[in-house]
Every structure is written in C-alpha cells, then in structure tokens.
Amino acid sequence: MNGLVYLTDVVTLVLDRSKCSGCRMCMEVCPHAVFGIEHKKAVILHKDFCMECGACAKNCKEGAITVKSGVGCAAGIINGILRGTEPTCDCGSTGNCC
Amino acid sequence: MMTGYIHGEIETTAGLFPRIETQWNRSDYWGAIKTRWSVGRMKYRVAPGIYAVGDPDRNSRVFVTGNYKLSFDHLRRALTGMNGWILVIDTKGINVWCAAGKGTFSTKEIVRRIRIHHLEQVVDHRKIIVPQLGATGVAAHEVKKMTGFTVIYGPVLAEDIKAFIDAGLKATEAMRHVTFPLVERVKLIPVDIFYGKYYMLIVPLVFLILSGLYPGGYSVDLALISGGKSAINLFSGYFAGCVLTPALLPWIPFRRFSAKGVVTGWFVALLLLLAGTLGLTLTEKVSWFLMMGALSSFMAMNFTGSSTYTSLSGVQKEMKTALPAQIAMASLGFMGWIITKFVSI
Numbered sequence: 175m176n177g178l179v180y181l182t183d184v185v186t187l188v189l190d191r192s193k194c195s196g197c198r199m200c201m202e203v204c205p206h207a208v209f210g211i212e213h214k215k216a217v218i219l220h221k222d223f224c225m226e227c228g229a230c231a232k233n234c235k236e237g238a239i240t241v242k243s244g245v246g247c248a249a250g251i252i253n254g255i256l257r258g259t260e261p262t263c264d265c266g267s268t269g270n271c272c
Numbered sequence: 273m274m275t276g277y278i279h280g281e282i283e284t285t286a287g288l289f290p291r292i293e294t295q296w297n298r299s300d301y302w303g304a305i306k307t308r309w310s311v312g313r314m315k316y317r318v319a320p321g322i323y324a325v326g327d328p329d330r331n332s333r334v335f336v337t338g339n340y341k342l343s344f345d346h347l348r349r350a351l352t353g354m355n356g357w358i359l360v361i362d363t364k365g366i367n368v369w370c371a372a373g374k375g376t377f378s379t380k381e382i383v384r385r386i387r388i389h390h391l392e393q394v395v396d397h398r399k400i401i402v403p404q405l406g407a408t409g410v411a412a413h414e415v416k417k418m419t420g421f422t423v424i425y426g427p428v429l430a431e432d433i434k435a436f437i438d439a440g441l442k443a444t445e446a447m448r449h450v451t452f453p454l455v456e457r458v459k460l461i462p463v464d465i466f467y468g469k470y471y472m473l474i475v476p477l478v479f480l481i482l483s484g485l486y487p488g489g490y491s492v493d494l495a496l497i498s499g500g501k502s503a504i505n506l507f508s509g510y511f512a513g514c515v516l517t518p519a520l521l522p523w524i525p526f527r528r529f530s531a532k533g534v535v536t537g538w539f540v541a542l543l544l545l546l547a548g549t550l551g552l553t554l555t556e557k558v559s560w561f562l563m564m565g566a567l568s569s570f571m572a573m574n575f576t577g578s579s580t581y582t583s584l585s586g587v588q589k590e591m592k593t594a595l596p597a598q599i600a601m602a603s604l605g606f607m608g609w610i611i612t613k614f615v616s617i
Contacts (some may be wrong), residue, residue, distance in 0.1 A: 178452055181586040186437035202425055203407035204493055205450035226583040245373055246583035247577030
C-alpha cells in the first residue's frame, strides 16, 4: 500500500477458515494484500485494505469467502439510487464510464 | 486506420489468424491520448478473437484480454520480442478491471470465446494467462471445469508480464498489488473533468444571468462583471474537486473523499478571498465558501469511482452524511448569494 487507506471497519469481507483448503487463490487474486496464510489456511491480515472487488470470493472453490462486492464509486451509487437498482457503474449511453 | 496494428496473417492447422505489431505507432499513441480525454473512448475497440504475436506455435502461451483497445495495446507492447497468442474477449470496449466488475470480463465470456475460436485446436497445452484484475469477474475453477483450460492469473500490470514469464509464471508480491501513484491519478483527471461537462456550462450561465439582479431592477453590465466573477469562483471550486484533490490525494487530511474536497475547495476559496475577488460583502464571501466547498466536495467524492482502493460499503457510508451536507451547503450558499443581490450585508 502506498499510504492510502479508506474508511475503517466498514468492509463486508468474511472468511470461514473451517472451509479453507489453503489453496492460496485468494492471496493470488487480491490486489491489496488483504490475505495471508497461517497454519496452512488463509487468514485476513488487513481487512481495511479491502475494496470489496469480490475477486477472492469468486475464485474460492470452497466458498469460504463472502463479501458484498460492488463498485466503490459515488457516481455509481447515485446511478443506483436514481434507477432504484443496486449501485452500478454502467453509465449507459452518456459515454462517461469507468 | 483502426487496424494499423495488424500486419499479415499466420496459417495454422486451426485456421488463419491475424498477426499483430507489438510496437505502438503514431495513431496508437494519439488514440491513447484522446481516450484519456474522453474523446471516442467508448468506441475504442478491437475485434474479439485470436491474434498472433511474433511467430507462435502449438506450445506458445495464450494471453487473455478485453477488447478495449488501450488494454489490448498495453498487452501487445508488453509481449514485444515474444511469441504467443492473444485471445481478445468481448468486454464491450471496457478495460479489464471495470469490465470484470460489470460482469462482461467473465467466466462465461472466456468460456464462450474459447469455444467460438476453438482455442483447443490452436494450442496443445491447456493453460491461459488472465490478467489478475480480471479475477473479479472470473472463477478460475469454473473455466477449468467447463473448458479444461487452467487459468493462471498474470500480474496486475501488462508491463510486468515478461518478468512474470521469466520467473516461471510466478508474480512477485509487488506485481500482485494495485497502487495509486501520482502519475496514475493525474491520468484519470481528464475523465473526471468531463463528468460535469454540460452542468459546468449551464450553472455558470445561470449565475451570470442572476448576477444582473439588483434592488433597482436588472443590469446587463452588472451581470457581466459580477457574473464573470461567479463563473471564476465556480470553475475554481470544480477545479479544486476534480484536479487538486486527485493530484494531492494522499497529502490532504481526512480519509473521506468528500472531506478532502471541502479542504481543497476552501483552500481555493481562501486564495480568491486573499486576491480580493471572492465577493464584496461578508455574506457573499461566506456564501461562496459554502458553494465552492460543496461543489469541490461532490467532485472529490466522485473520484472514489476512479480510485483503486475505495470499497462499496465505505463509499455508501461516506455518502450517507456527505450528500445531505453538500446539498445543505450548496443551498445555503445559494440563498445567501441571492440575498446579497438585494440586501447589502
């Protein structure tokens, strides 16, 4: 990390270590070094670094990780409120997409 | 012109495939600049399919990417001097990370492209290298189950691919992590500037028109002079939110982007106050602090979408208080400003 940490204690990331097989896939896909390995199983080292991208949960064969993933984007959240949907960065035809 | 990167074809037992240049030409550089400025960004695409780099054979590696041309360009440039295959999947012209978040860079699309283009006939091995940031949309174990191909997640940045391959398809920790250095933040500023393009013409115009109001009626001269100052204040607040805040992000106090935006907005307002152009009366000055703070705060908050480390839960928490505060500040400021048109306070 380059000193940039967002709000603390808000992230929805949960790891069920009892299901973990120790395959290290979560460590591999995480862009923010959230996971580590202890006693051959994954452990959450830096929860507040998590940006809820969902890559770890998606690639966990055992389904040991859950996270409410989505776009951490204010414009996307406003989009969602205006359309009555989940936050979406799908800005349609305006051409201003991420 | 869009296909200037293709030179010739390669014949294999599985068919003919276009062979591509790894060096960028002038139109590639120009396209990269234009797309950063939102010019034709949503149409900057490559046709999905299989492309050859160098002189690949049945044992060469396969690299997967999306069909946003800038993603494709970064990948082919990183493969300079190598032989390999590129499998471009259809992400609707969106870059890999965003497409993965939206679900277009997905397990389904990779599986579909492997089948459509008969990748299993092109290579003998069963491995594909997928950019790590695509993992948000791809379940490696499902791709394996459905196609027999093992997904190997490559580094975050295409430029690290050579080192990744040389290390035996192993990424170092640094290659796996997303940072957000100054140069990256600055690259994203133009897109943010264009976010409010129409509003930033209409709103100053409304202020210009209203600026002509005075207790005795309406004056066009007043509209031009005072309205011009209003426009400068508005643009300064906008600039503070979508240029200063991203550029100075790590050095501005507070974690909330909206709070960072108030800091930069007020900083710019302070400069204008010292320059003597912010407003004439105390009420007008205070009103501008409120409006510029709100505007800068809102634009800074929008930069969460460009940043590489904000979570959905965090942004939702931030907005719950920030959005009402911004609306309150802007409304109060606007009312105060209107009042100064009629009462000299």
